[in-house]
Amino acid sequence: MAHTSARRDGWLTGWDPEDEDAWHKGGHRVARRNLILSVLSEHVGFSVWTLWSVLVLFMSPEIGLGFSPGEKFLLVATPTIVGSLLRLPYSYAVTRFGGRNWTVFATGILLVPTLLALYFVQRPGTPLWVFLAIGALAGVGGGNFASSMTNITAFYPQRHQGWALGLNAGGGNLGVAAVQLIGLTVISVAGDTHPSYVAAVYLPLIVVVALLSAWKMDNVDAVRAEPGAQREAVRDHDTWWISLLYIGTFGSFIGYGFALGLVLQNEFGASPQEAVSYTFLGPLLGSFSRPLGGWLADRLGGARVTFWNFLGMGVGTVVLIVASKQNSFGTFIAGFIALFILSGLGNGSTYKMIPAVFAKKAEDEVTSGRNASDAFARTRRLSGAVIAIAGAIGALGGAAINLAFKLSYTNGSGSGASAFIAFLTYYVLCMAVLRTVYLRRIPAEDKKDTDPVKEISSV
Template sequence: MAHASTRQGGWLTGWDPEDEDAWHRGGHRVARRNLILSVLSEHVGFSVWTLWSVLVLFMSPKIGLGFNPGEKFLLVATPTVVGALLRLPYSYAVTRFGRRTWTVFATGILLVPTLLAVYFVQRPGTPLWVFLVIGALAGVGGGNFASSMTNITAFFPQRHQGWALGLNAGGGNLGVAAVQLIGLLVIAVAGDTHPSYLAAAYLPLIVLVSLLAAWKMDNVDAVRAAPGAQREAARDRDTWWISLLYIGTFGSFIGYGFAFGLVLQNEFGASPREAVGYTFLGPLLGSFFRPLGGWLADRMGGARVTLWNFLGMAAGTVVLIAAAGRGSFGLFVGGFTALFVLSGLGNGSTYKMIPAVFAQKAEAEITSGRDASAAFARARRLSGAVIAIAGAIGALGGAAINLVFKLSYTGAAGSGTPAFVAFLAYYALCLAVIRAVYLRRIPVPVRKAADAVKETSRV
């Protein structure tokens, strides 16, 4: 029980957040302390992960770094890919080494790509491959999300996990907007020829969060990997349908977050100051709207909310195509901001589909004679595994968006319109999948069964 928990060898043992007496006697304070530090760690991780989305806006012949648009889009895609690929091993690592131990390591290692960025980003003539290597190293910040979400579920009782996971995820996502705001501050104070100042601003923060994690966080023995859960989830077709949808929501959020500034520069000739000045608002709003997507899905059903969300994203993409054709900067920024908001909503509603889908399967197993507790335990285990897999694949969608932009701006059209048409086609595919696979199968929220597992993945 939480009040009887002890620390042995750096681990908090005997932790049981479902014990209400222990929770009220002090367990809630332990959980809240770990949540605050987890949010800080994830926030810094997201900021370093998306650091190059702002640094590339400074790269110009004025500082001796005259890369073309295709090279810049390749640079911002590189950390996205690495961060996505690290999500699965990071989600396992926290169960192997403990949250405090892993947080100290995962946060401290961010000093490496940040220091390298400070040193090289203002050195004239530095070749592209050097920046690609540094960008790949910055991708380690993208893995922090998976380990952080895995750990927080162990600290909070199910009745509080929705709030805790929503705050944890939202705090991390806000790192995308924060790094852009700091970039805007650097430009306002020092001009657009000092990108190293932006990277340097994160050095003391990384050190501070690492020290606080080592001092105040706990390893907890309740965080244990479910053997074979990810392999079992990978054999389930719903894992891949949901991952396809999450590419459209989270992939859009992180992909547009990396690319928006470059798109404004290439589509409208925006200066670094103008590009950064307009890019922070979208990720900021998307982060705040993510919990609302989960809240709406609780009441209307995840598939239904996600369907309307993709309809809105398709409409927003049509607005972008029209704005680009007319050369309307204001309409273009407005359309992109709407896409950020909708992608945030979709992140929450798509994740809410996971427990509903596996709850329905548990009901079917119970009808066939399987023990109810075993069926729901399996649903919880698979829901957690699907969260990790879909999160990784969704992040890869962000890299795909940047690569599509690269091809679009370096191709014959020389504009983003072919990319927007491709994204519109993908959103149409997502709409077809939701209607064919989920709305026909789950016409209304599966409330009774979902209640037993929904808290495990409320974000």
């Protein structure tokens, strides 16, 4: 976009992705290059963030680390909590230091929890608090999501953001499946007494991605937020409605990604190899379905797609409850895979709602007399802030899922049924919010939507 933007001191200035002429003359190539590297960084970040979902499956008396099921669920919940809390400062950091600069730092710092995991995970007698501390440090990988999404939002025009954000997040989400595939490979080749090999794989990958990011990524001045953007977003009620929905979609994806291996061990007595053999498939398909959710939302409307998605997740949860009572392993796996796919779709469609809802508000402000450039500049600023807030709150949903499983499996029943009932209730709540808040008022981004309840009645 040479005629509308320039590089000054490592920053792209005057960047405007909504300028279609400049976009087609080269802007799309700049955006694509940054998107590819952003996906790589976020992918490694997700892998480190979810590293302990694999390492806990190796922990057994055979290697001197015999922790109880409740302690293991607490361990996998810890990085989830820390990662969610870091998302707000990580998103702000992009606006302060620049997308390229922060990506290099956020990727490089992943070496710390990875090296510590490599050192301690095969030391017999290591107390739980040490692993909890290392797991907390691994939470930095969860922060990468918010900074990456905030950065990529500035590179793409609103008409392509559903696809771009879905691809960016989906590529990052693949890190969950990747680390589990690596765990499966280690178990198959070296046995289930060498968890340190899983951590070792990521050390060179982290270094390579950090160097590539430093070499090829750009900082862009459009991502610099005015002071108080997040405070302004917090005061907007749509921030909280969308965050509630994202707890149900992303919270489910990351929570199930962390917990599924342990659930299979506790529900069906699966071995580490059996657990990892099945746990990678759900996150893999859920990661691929996320861009599809953004694509569908671009065409059908984010609220409409998200509503039908939660309906499907509710059905999938009922399947899990039935499979648990019947002790049907195959049905249980099928139900969980469906939930992963649907949560991925919902992640993409819910995030598409953010720029669309705020674009509609900007249109309303212009109609009422506000300067158009000011209104849409505010929209982009708030969209980035809401992406960070919703991402942080949504990730906390993953921690809630793991804590729900911890309570369910330690209450003496030996079953996750009570946790599944809680998840089903939440999905129904999300459907009610979508119908009442978004589908009923039919914003511009959902102009093709019809009332899904009426559609159900007519089937």
